[in-house]
Amino acid sequence: MRIAAARAIPVRLRFTRPVRTAVGDFVERPSVLLALSDAEGFTGLGEAAPWPGFGTENLADALAALREVAAMLPGSEAELDRLPPPGIDRLRDAPAARAALEGALLDLEARRQGRPMADCLASRSAAGTGDALRVVAVNALLIERDPNVLREEAALARARGYRAAKLKLGAETLAEDVARAAAARAGLGPDVALRGDANGAWSVEKAREALAALAEFQFDYVEQPVAAADFAGLASLRGRAPVRIAADESVATGHGATRLIEAAAADVLVLKPAMLGGAAQALEIAARARRAGCEVVFSHAFESAVGAQHALHCAAAWGDTTTVHGLETAGLFVEDVGQPVESSGGFVGLSGGPGIGIDLDRALLRETGGAG
Template sequence: MRIDPFSLRLSSPLRTARAEMLDREGFLVSVDPTVDDVASAGLGEATPLPGWTESLSACEDALCGIGDAGPDALDAVDADATPAARHGLALALADADARDAGLSVAERLAEDAELPSPAASVPVNATIGDGSVDAATRAAERAVDDGYRCLKVKVGARGLDADVERLRAVRRAVGPAVELRADANGSWSRSVARRALDRFRAVDPAYVEQPLPADDLDGLRRLRADSRVPVAVDESLAAYTVEEVLNADATDVLIVKPMALGGPDEALAAARRARAAGVEPIVTTTVDGVVARVGAVHVAAAIPDVGACGLATGSLLAADLAPDPCPVEAGEISVPTAPGLAGDAFDGLR
């Protein structure tokens, strides 16, 4: 197994609960049939996001400690402690296994899980930042003109009155047929969240994502039970397991991040557990490089009738690891059908 570090400059700073980042750093993980217990070469990506996954150094330590990169090596990587490291290896092995079988990663995932054939394309949402009313309206109109039928609007950074005004303006601009989502990134108290969901009903949001802090699982349960607006959980999966969130009846929608859950296999398993509990899964990235992003597209494609996913994140990078083999077109991403992640698209990285 080969591990190659990389650093990708962001188009603009990325703000998380803990810090502001200018770069995304990680490792390309390559498995080779000449040295590893695999039939075909495979490529993965481990891009940790502090606050969501392990640190960069912990990720590197976990990858360096794997040794033999055969399929059994996954058992030695803790998906809870070092999910990004496990993602890198799991994606590389999935790429190699699918290439060996002459199938795309999505086809192989669906086959292994006994699911229907994967979708040919995945709908994606556009993200509208927390700017002014005019800025939000212009961005929403551009996105709809570009073919997006689902918009996620950032809220919570301003006062509630300002957020209500922005959402109403966006809804007036794009009309009733476009799906609106609101993402508060855990910024509200219970009382503010309750008022927000009540006032947002006028714009008919599909759901409000992470209205309460990540660790307030009981508050999310109570809010969901009392509100007519669906609730989605995202950051809470950094504080609780999928099972804990589902068992708490804390969400209507589960935001599934393959990098944070430990790989494409773990992400698909989480999506299936969510569906079994009556919760809808939505696949998103952690602002990853193109290798992991394409892997997430395959995961989303393997989920039957998946909703619009948060996979249109390539534009957040000023530069990428390689050209994107499946760019967004008219609000959708066509799923690569060549063997593995995308046929020979990443041969220069393997």
């Protein structure tokens, strides 16, 4: 594809409520959008959503790399199968910026072909089943602290048709986790899957104790019971714990995924295409995980609508109708750059438009116009 124009566009979205993480509360999400246009006027969009704690480059590096890309690509041929393009070596160690470039090229190619990006991905990749899905099941998020309010929140998720709901664990005390898990299960009833996420809060001993105490609430799986780097800890919990063990932070990089699969350290792998260099790489890791007997769940990384739609199309290309993914971003930000990923009845439908199915606000493109 011959690229006629390229722009790197820094954006900063404000969370509607602060997102609590192991390293503090975040009030906003900075990222960089990449817009690539061809001579016929098609524009493909990608996003770099760096998260250094997850193994990517930092924001400044991602922005510098994409500005370099934006300055270099116009007038040249860009190949999806030859990333990074010649001369842009700094993308090798910049998975977030790489995901933006790969994503923008894939979106552009799909728009030129007039079909959803998921179809384009599914036909390029040997990983999925071949046919991309039109609707993708997503889980609800249970975020209330107070068990009484949480029970209502869980009951609402069930009434809205979600097949699974996710609850953050790793509170100050185990009693608090148990009370919240009991409230979540009471609200969800017996048929909605309950997923836990401890974000690495526990030691192996603490995790054993917590998972035993939480067993009666029938968790589908518990994500990241121990720290990201503790592969041995994950492996020792898997099989012996009364619940399936999922890895999220531990699979932040392709290298981490390989180690995890080789060590048979998890039953479920949570894959964030934005952290893994893009959808193609994420699908390749997913295929390896499946061959090793692991379930794969795709997840967003708090990207804007652009990155969130990319993650959705990646999950659609994967083609697995039985898995519920963590992809919904509606309501996360005060204002987004386009249509966020929003479910109805527990499912998100692809918009049906070409590419990722959304267009950026023209004002956003104009304001930050030029070569980045």
